[in-house]
Amino acid sequence: MANSLYNREQLAGAxxxxxxxxxxxxxxxxxxxxxxxxxxxxxxxxxxxxVGLQSVPNPKFSRRQSAVLITCGEFHFHLPPTREExxxxxxxxxxxxxxxxxxxxxxxxxxKHILQEYTGIKQSESGRPLPESSSRAMTTKSTFQKQExxxxxxxxxxxxxxxxxxxxxxxxxx
Numbered sequence: 336m337a338n339s340l341y342n343r344e345q346l347a348g349a350x351x352x353x354x355x356x357x358x359x360x361x362x363x364x365x366x367x368x369x370x371x372x373x374x375x376x377x378x379x380x381x382x383x384x385x386v387g388l389q390s391v392p393n394p395k396f397s398r399r400q401s402a403v404l405i406t407c408g409e410f411h412f413h414l415p416p417t418r419e420e421x422x423x424x425x426x427x428x429x430x431x432x433x434x435x436x437x438x439x440x441x442x443x444x445x446x447k448h449i450l451q452e453y454t455g456i457k458q459s460e461s462g463r464p465l466p467e468s469s470s471r472a473m474t475t476k477s478t479f480q481k482q483e484x485x486x487x488x489x490x491x492x493x494x495x496x497x498x499x500x501x502x503x504x505x506x507x508x509x
Contacts, residue, residue, distance in 0.1 A: 341449055343382045346373065347410040348439040349453075352446035354412065365458050369447065371414060372454040374405055383407035387427040388416060401426065410436045 341349075350373055357366035377383035388401040391413075402413035403420055404427065411434065416424070451457060 341453060343377070343408050345449065346377060346382065346453060347407040348441055349446040349449040350374065350407070350412060351410055351436055351439050352441050352443060353450060356443050356446075369450050369454065369456055370412070372456055373450045374407070374412060374414060376454055377407060378405065385420070385424060387425040388421065389413065389427050389430045392430065404430075 350370055353366050353370050353373075357363040357370065360366060374383060378385060384406050386404045386406050389404045391400040391402050401416055401421065403416045403424065405412045405414060447458070
């Protein structure tokens, strides 16, 4: 089966690449979902271990937060903790600032392929969830009514507009 095709180091390297790209990707929801599913399956299969809780170096809203430290061979990963994990796991304090995961030379496409085969999770063709306005909503009577043309502000007023909110989500926002 697909589980026996990859060893621990290959899976950990693929998770490392997915995690690295997810931190800067504008639409990273699927990447974090894939990372979490792969780590959970590796923990169930005995390929990875939950070590304990560690403090998050830059907590959101300046609150103290913790993350679950998961080791997989020489690699260390973090996931948001569940309530049970907060109660069960020992708090290890701050992460070691000198520790770095080993370097991996693997493309994002190959890493996705490895983890999708391992977990069985597939990405939609567009790569993101369908928008809220589905095709059913487009066939309503309102689409057949005459719509007003959009009015744009004068060019001088555009400079003062605020940028659109970012769709970027970190692993801790989940």
